[in-house]
Each structure stands twice: as C-alpha cells, then as structure tokens.
Amino acid sequence: MIRKNGWGYGYVSIALIIFLFPIFWVMFTSIKTPVQAFQIPPVWMFKPTFENYSIVFSKQPFLYYFLNSLIVTVLSTALSLFVGTLAGYSLARFRIRGQKWISFAVFFTKMFPPIVLVVPFFVIFRQFGGTDNLYTLTLAYTSFNLPFVIWLMWGFLKELPESLEEAASIDGASRFGAMWRIMLPLAKPGFAVSAIFAAMNSWNEFLFALNLTGTQAKTLPVMAANFVTQEAILWGPVTATGTMLMIPLFIFTLLVQKHLVKGLTMGAVK
C-alpha cells in the first residue's frame, strides 16, 4: 500500500529542516573562522578551516576526556541494562509483594529536577570512594538510567506471552535460560530503546559530570563548557567539540536502529 505522495515529502522535509538545522549550524560554524562565524548576513561560501579543531586538540586533552566519556557511557549503559532487565523481568513474571509501590518508587526518582540531587550525591560520594573518578560517575549515571530501563523492560516483557517460556521449560530450559534465550530476543526492541536512551543520557550528561569530577574524570560535555571563558565564548572550539561529540552516538544509534525498527513492526499485524 505504498503510494508516492508529493505532500508526504513536503511534510517530512519541513520536519527535518526544523530539527536538523541547529545541528547543521553547529557543524557549519565549526569550520568557519571567528570572523566568518558572526558575519551578518551569514556567509555560505567560504574556504572551510580546521583551525577550530586544532585549537580543541591543542588547548585540551581531548582524547583523554573522550576516553573518559566512552568508558563511563559503556559501563553505565551495560550495568543499567543488566540490572534493569533482571529487575524488569522479575517485576513482570514473579508475584512480588507491594509491586504497586515498587513501580511507583521506581518512577518517583525521576520526578525531581536533577539539580536537587547534586549536593546530596556529592556528599555521599565524597564519603564513599571519593569524587573525580570514573567509577563514581558510572554509579551515578547507572542510578539515573536504571528507573528508565526497569520501566521499559518491564513493559516489554509483560506483553510477551508466558506460554512461550513454559514451552521452553518443557523442553528443559531453566528459568534463566528461558529468559535469556527466548524472552530477551523477543524484547530486543525494548532492549535497543533502553540502550540508546541510557547511552544518550550518560554521554550527554553535564550537571553531575561537572560536580563529581575534577581534572581526572572530566567528560567531554564539561570540557566543551571550558570554552565559555570569562572574556568570550569561543564559538569555534565550542562547535568543533559539539560536532565531535555527536559522532559516536550517531554511529551507535545507526547500529542499534536496525533492531529497533525490526522489533517494533515484527508481529504487529497478524
């Protein structure tokens, strides 16, 4: 039932322009000189320069902070997916007393504006294990991602027919085996969505990274903010960092997206 529709292209391109333009502008500014960046009307034809990128690399230990960001993102995403999936599965399959309250409590933690938690987190981590290391940051991010992952995986797993698991146990699979081999592959879209969101949250997070790190465990978003100096906002390096900051998540989302779409449509129409 696919028809060609001129209007369709129109709508899609309007939507695309609206949300892609700012991103385009960031990339566009990152290859301009400071003078070109602020010319009004904007210059569209110019010789691109990579001077902003070389400023980023010479002024800041970019690769070191990049690695910090990567480690924290991978670890906290993996940890929250692991713990969150098991918790979600348990909520969906076992009869747990006070389930209603647990589900509320999981959501409750997302109701605060994050800034309220900054000082308590700081004090807690200062006393246990210290600040300015990647483990602290990983733990903090895991605690933000977990409610989301639990909620999402719970929803997905609840919808899957229990009889599938029963069939597996008749064939000799353990409870865990049934979950691992049968349920998880079916809940792949949920898993993919959780992974993308957890990774996005951790990769882009600024407030806690700012407060819980010093020089050692600093992540890229905090580094980018250093180009907002007392005297001037160095738009060139800021946009260059922003552009480089986008690339890893872009790749990750492309890789995971396949599972996302396949899973969402699979079995939708019988």
Added chain:
Amino acid sequence: MRKKMMLGALTLLLITVGCAPATSQTSTSSTTNGQAATKGETITVVAQSGVLYNSLNKLGPDFEKETGIKVNVQEIGRDAYLQKVSTQLLGKDEGLDVALVLNNYVGQFAAGGQFEDLGPFMEKNGTNLEHFLPASVQSVKYKEKTYAMPLELSTMLLIYRKDLIPNPPKTWEEYAELAEKFTQSKNPQSPTEFGTTFQGKRGYTQPKEWYQYFWAMGGELFDKDTKPTLNSEAGVKALTFVVDNFRKHKVVPPDATTYEFPEVLSAFQNEKVAMAVEWNAAYSQLKDQTKSPKVFDKFAVTQVPDGVSFIHAWSIAINTASKKKEAAYKFISWVTNEGAKRYALAGGVPPVKSVLQDPELIKERPEFPYIEAAINRAKLEPNLPEWPSIQEMITDGISKALAGEKSPKDALDETNASIHKLLESRGYYKK
C-alpha cells in the same frame, strides 16, 4: 546473530577493562605524593576558564620552582563555575584547597565557615595587605577579618570609536546625546546602527553596570543603618535613564536584554554600536587584530561618564576543609605579592599599586593607567552574606523595568521592599 552480539559485547568489555585501570592509575598518582611539610605537596586550585585559569596555570611552574609545592589548577567554564565551586565548598570537599570567588561572595562563605580566616597565617608569616589598592583590601574583609586575598581586579571603562567620537562623553548627559547621534533611527547618517548598548541580561553583570549610573547620579545602595535606599530619587532617575535609552529612545539594540560581556564586545567589534560601558578585560580583545579585525585601530578607552566606576575583585581564599592549608596560604600570598608582576604579564590585572604603575608593564598593558584612575572614585558592593539574594532582587527589578512590566519607580520600590524584608528577617534592624 547471537554469537555476533556476544562477541561485540565481549570486545566492548575487554576495551573497558583494558582502559579503566590506566585512568585510575593516573588519578591516584597525583593525590598520593608527599605528606611531610609543604614541600612536595600538591594543592588543587579551581579557577574559571579564561584569564584566571590561563595566568594561574602559567604561574604554577614558577611557584613550584620557588617553593617545591605543586599546583594543580582545575579549569571550569564561566557559566558552570559558581555552581561547581559552591557544591565543593558546601560539600566540604577535602580535594579542593584554594577557591576563587568574586569579592561579594566572600561574606557568604566567610559567615558559613567555608573560608579560612587568614589572620593567623598572616601573623605567622609576617605579611600584610599594604601593597594592595585600599578599595580591594576592603573587598575581602568580613567583620574586620581577612578571608581572602584580592587577585584579579575588574572595573568598567567606556569603550568608544575614536574615529567617530573625538571627545568622549564626560557626563551621562553627553553620553545620551552622543548615543542619539550615532543611532540610525535618529540620525540616518550614522555609520553605526546604535549609539550604545547595555549589559541587560538578567544576572550579576547587569546591576553592576547600572550602579555606575546610580552612584554618579547621587545614589547609595544602603544608608548607615544598612537600610536599602535603591528607590531614592537618584535610583529612579538612573533606572529611568537606562530604560529610556532602551525602550523610548531606542539607542540601544533591541536584544540588549540578552547582552553580557561577550555580546557587548561582539556588538562593538562588529561596528554595530559606537560606544559601550564594558569590562576592562575587553581591552586586550579589542587591540588584537585577529580577534577584532574591524575596530582594533579605531577604538579608545576612558573612564565611565561622571567617573564613579564599579569595581570588583576575584579573590583567592582557602577552603576550611583543606588538609594542606600551609601550602595553600603560601600560594595565595605568593601569587598576589611576589608573583603579582608575573601574573600581570600572563594577562591578569592584580590590584597591586606597584604593578599597575610599573612602566615596563604599562608598555605591554596600556589600559593600566585608566584602570588605576577608575579606582580612585570607584565603589564596591557591600560584603553581606545575603548579597547573592540581594543581587537577585536588584536584577529582578531592573529586568522588569527593562521589559516594561513595571515603571522604574514601581520596580525599585518593590526591590527595595524585598531587600528590607530580607535583612529585617535576618535580624539586621533589631535595636
């Protein structure tokens, strides 16, 4: 398929396992060295990115050479700075030894016990504050005790296009006339679109620019009993002046309510305005041909009209939670005294008389005499622990008047009443 995924997960795990210890090693190595005496200790200083970070970071190795104390300067961006430092200070972070704040936060952190009283250290080391400009010494005291050293002085100057304005305005009246002359809507021949601008963004800079109109027109923030007097005749006159320039005469860009230092600078660099009241830090940006290709040879600076400038000082203090206070004291006293000249050469403006008058430095930094002249009649904000809240109330009043929500008089009446109420609730007016 599953195998592939497992393989992927495994490689990821291997990568992370491979990387994690490497970074944790570097983080422990920097904290474990040296326990005895101050020699070999490492102190951590947190500074805002820009001139403070750059110059302190440059001075670190010099200090280490002279004292054997290593300095680790952490760099934090402008917008996030205060948030981060307050968290560390209020959270009693031992990892932070030296903090930099604006002088009007010294009172708050002194009263709250986050800043160490420097008196005993000064007595022990035989240091005094005589080498500083008197106004800056006042700025770091709270209840007659010294809690910080003034490190970096900022004041505002009038920047103007000397090719357009041969005689800079001496009074605010002349300033208003010139502003009209160089606004295209008033005078189509004007080469610039607007005559002047205003740092109208809600926040801490906006009131600081306004005080210079306010003080010059005879206003005072408080009377002798610390009762606020912002809604005096002078207050209303000064705010009406600013609001009229913006709303009625339109000699200020219509988006000036989003302007702070960088925006004002950029408006001037792009020849959008003919003059502006701007922080002295603009000078080095403006004379740099690569940063200001259009105006680097067409600008000049002078004192603000009527000459009552605002000053504040970034002050350097010791965190009471620090475990290395001796070393921290050595650093803050060195950098504001023996190291002050080098600090100035690295780009800073130390409030030290001998440095500001140093002929060798004036050659490098031609704005120094103007800064020193500005300080003669300059005024400061009072060092009250409540200052951050009061500042918030003042910027609220100015913003409402700029937005046209309230008349200047109503806005200031409201601000004055809220300040009075706050100070009264803190027990200021008890007999």
